[in-house]
Amino acid sequence: MRQIIFDTETTGLDPSQGHRIIEIGCIEVVNRTVTGNNLHLYLNPDRDSDPEALAVHGLTTDFLADKPRFNEVAAEFLAFIQGAELIAHNAAFDVKFFNAELKRIGQGELAGQCGKITDSLMMARTLYPGKRNSLDALCDRLGISNAHRTLHGALLDSQLLAEVWLAMTRGQDALLIDVDDNGPSSGAGTAVGSFDGTVLRVLSASTDELAAHDEYLAGLGDACVWRALDAPAEVADA
Structure with a gap:
């Protein structure tokens, strides 16, 4: 079973207002093992970030000016996620940005480019109802160190989420994943x-x-x- 834990950073909150993806971080997990085969991309959005977004990720317009645009790396990204289960925290946010970027280059929506999309935030809310389930809160609850996280970064957040995901789904193999290892797997988020x-x-x-x-x-x-x-x-x- 191949899973891609992913995250993005963006220039703002809404792609319908012209905001763009500026960073993509992907962590590959195969059979519940982080492989080290990662994908990390910075992108030139051809616009400034909103001040509030800049305060979160710290990626300035000058830093991104010489980076490739999404259309230049789309083929690499799509090849990396092909057939995999994509897992993101508050996945709807990232998916709407990818759908907007893919639409600009005449590609179908993200869900048609991968095996399935799973929202780790929805799973956390099911496991820990009534509690804070941000990535930082889950790291604290599950004993995962995030002391080095001063600014948000797509790759760093994906690495933390990979640890959180594996911790949240530990012990569920017999209940939520198909018992027959040789058959098709429904994924830990089933x-x-x-x-x-x-x-x-x-x-x-x-x-x-x-x-x-x-x-x-x-x-x-x-x-x-x-x-x-x-x-x-x-x-x-x-």
Whole structure:
């Protein structure tokens, strides 16, 4: 199973207002192992970043002036993600920017260029309801050091997210990923509802275990609600 953990930095919040991608960071994970085969690109957006965005990523117009434009690296990016599951935190944000960039060069949307797209933020909200689930918050919760993260960067954030993703999905192989390693994998982000329960072994209690359980219940006396539920109902006199 090949997964690409990815992140972008942009000139602003909305591609419909002309904002562009200025950095792409991709981390390859194969069979839950970070391979070191990464893709990192800076892009010339042909515009300035909004002050608020610049304060987040620190990528100035002067720094980006000699970098390639998206159309010059699109083929390299699309070849890298081909057939893989893409995983991003708040994926809808990154996807809308990629869709806008791909539209400019006459390409189809991102979802048609890869195997599937998974939002790690949605998984985190399911695992930790009611809690903060930003990348920084998840790093703190899962014991992943992000002390070196002073500014946002697409590659750095992808590296952190890869660690977070592997930590969040640890131990789920038997429940959320197809049991047959030789068959097609549904990916770690697959909904629990698609799980085939017929693959689980059913272990029945032994005679000794049943006897020990019965003895324990008997010792509870009148406080044992299970005894009351198991008792046959009394039939009222006619």
